Amino acid sequence: MKQVWLAVRSALLWAASGIHFAVVGFVLVFFGLAIDRRKFDWLNRGFFRNILRVAGVKFEVHHSRGFDRHRTSIFICNHVNIFDPFVIYSAIPQFVRGFELESHFKVPLYGWMMGWFGNIPVPDKPSRQGFEIMTERAKDALNSGISLIAFAEGSRTRSGHVQEFKKGIFNLAQKIGVPIVPMSIVGSYEFFRTGHWMLHPGKITVYLHDTIETSQVPRSEVDALRKRVQEIVAEPVDKSLQKHKKGHS
Numbered sequence: 001m002k003q004v005w006l007a008v009r010s011a012l013l014w015a016a017s018g019i020h021f022a023v024v025g026f027v028l029v030f031f032g033l034a035i036d037r038r039k040f041d042w043l044n045r046g047f048f049r050n051i052l053r054v055a056g057v058k059f060e061v062h063h064s065r066g067f068d069r070h071r072t073s074i075f076i077c078n079h080v081n082i083f084d085p086f087v088i089y090s091a092i093p094q095f096v097r098g099f100e101l102e103s104h105f106k107v108p109l110y111g112w113m114m115g116w117f118g119n120i121p122v123p124d125k126p127s128r129q130g131f132e133i134m135t136e137r138a139k140d141a142l143n144s145g146i147s148l149i150a151f152a153e154g155s156r157t158r159s160g161h162v163q164e165f166k167k168g169i170f171n172l173a174q175k176i177g178v179p180i181v182p183m184s185i186v187g188s189y190e191f192f193r194t195g196h197w198m199l200h201p202g203k204i205t206v207y208l209h210d211t212i213e214t215s216q217v218p219r220s221e222v223d224a225l226r227k228r229v230q231e232i233v234a235e236p237v238d239k240s241l242q243k244h245k246k247g248h249s
Contacts, residue, residue: 006198006200007198009056009199010197010198010199013054013055013056013199014197014199016054016055017051017054017055020050020051020054021051024047024050025047028040028043028044028047029113029116037117037118038095041095044089045089045090048085048086048089048090049086049090051083051086052083052086052087052090052204055083055199056199056201057083057191057202057203057204058202058203058204059087059090059203059204059205059206060203060204060205060206061090061091061205061206061207061208062205062206062207062208063208064207064208064209064210065210066209066210066211067181067208067209067210067211068179068211069093069094071179071211072094072142072145072146072147072178072179073094073147073148073178073179073180073181073211074138074142074147074148074149074150074169074172074173074178074179074180074181075088075092075096075147075148075149075150075180075181075183075208076149076150076152076165076169076180076181076182076183076229076233077149077150077151077182077183077184077185077233078151078153078157078162078183078184078185078233078234078237079151079153079154079155079156079157080156080157080160080185080188080189080192080194081156081188081189081192081193081194082192082194083188083191083192083204084151084185084188085098087185087188087204087206088149088183088185090206091183091206091208092147092149092183092208094147095145095146095147096146096147096148096149097117097118097119097120097141097146097147097148097149098119098120098148098149098150099119099120099122099134099138099148099149099150099151099169100114100119100120100121100122101121101122101124102121102122102123102124103124105121118141118146120134120137120138120141120148121134121137122134126168131168131171131172134172135172135175135176138172138176139176142176142178149183150169152165152166152169152170152226152229152230153165153166154166156194157189157194158193158194158195160189160190160193160237160241161234161237161238161241162230162233162234162237162238164230165226165227165229165230167222167223167226170222170223170225170226170229171222173214174214174217174219174222174225176214177214177215178214179211179212179213179214180211180212180214180225180229181208181209181210181211181212182209182210182212182229182232182233183206183207183208183209183233184206184207184209184232184233184234184235184236184237185204185206185237186204186205186206186207186236186237186240187202187203187204187205187240188204189241190202190240190244191204205236205240207236209232209233212225212228212229
């Protein structure tokens with residue numbers, strides 16, 4: 001009986017979320033064609049947060065004492081499911097944009113929306129030239145006061161645990177000298193798992209950890225930085241998964 005209730009609930013929430021996204025998203029795009037997006041970023045945030053409400057998610061954000069909300073930074077977080085963008089833009093108290101594979105910009109409608117939104121194209125095939133191009137694009141955005149968000153795992157988790165972080169974004173941060181903010185999305189895997197369609201009642205908690213300076217990090221220590229950030233992001237995620245597992249054992 002519980003599974004039937006969850007299925008019906010999930011179907012209704014998906015329908016409500018989809019309608020809400022289509023209607024309000026169209027209105028926001030229309031505004032964006034005529035108004036500077038920074039001037040109504042608060043409206044975008046309200047829209048993203050409301051998507052989570054409509055989907056039945058309780059939501060909260062914890063800021064570490066060492067988190068500098070005023071510094072333009074690169075936020076690095078775990079990648080869980082398709083709700084991540086709504087979680088991210090609801091949690092980060094800055095004007096922020098993300099990295100997106102270059103091939104995604106060629107997808108009809110979706111690609112246009114990513115370009116309109118101002119995301120940074122990432123070359124599909126890693127190369128020195130591609131890295132240099134991406135670095136310049138990121139530098140331009142950061143210099144204009146736009147913080148960036150990166151999923152260092154490169155793909156969504158299938159186990160709930162944080163996967164190994166890739167080096168690219170850390171090489172970029174070290175080269176530019178921009179601060180890094182580790183960010184943990186906790187509870188989202190329990191709410192919705194990639195590859196499934198059920199939406200389970202629950203709460204998503206975001207942890208914005210201490211801002212980490214990279215301007216004095218030598219190139220030889222970039223890998224150590226990568227491991228350090230991965231551990232910071234993974235700690236609250238692993239604790240939540242362990243607690244969830246004990247509660248269902």
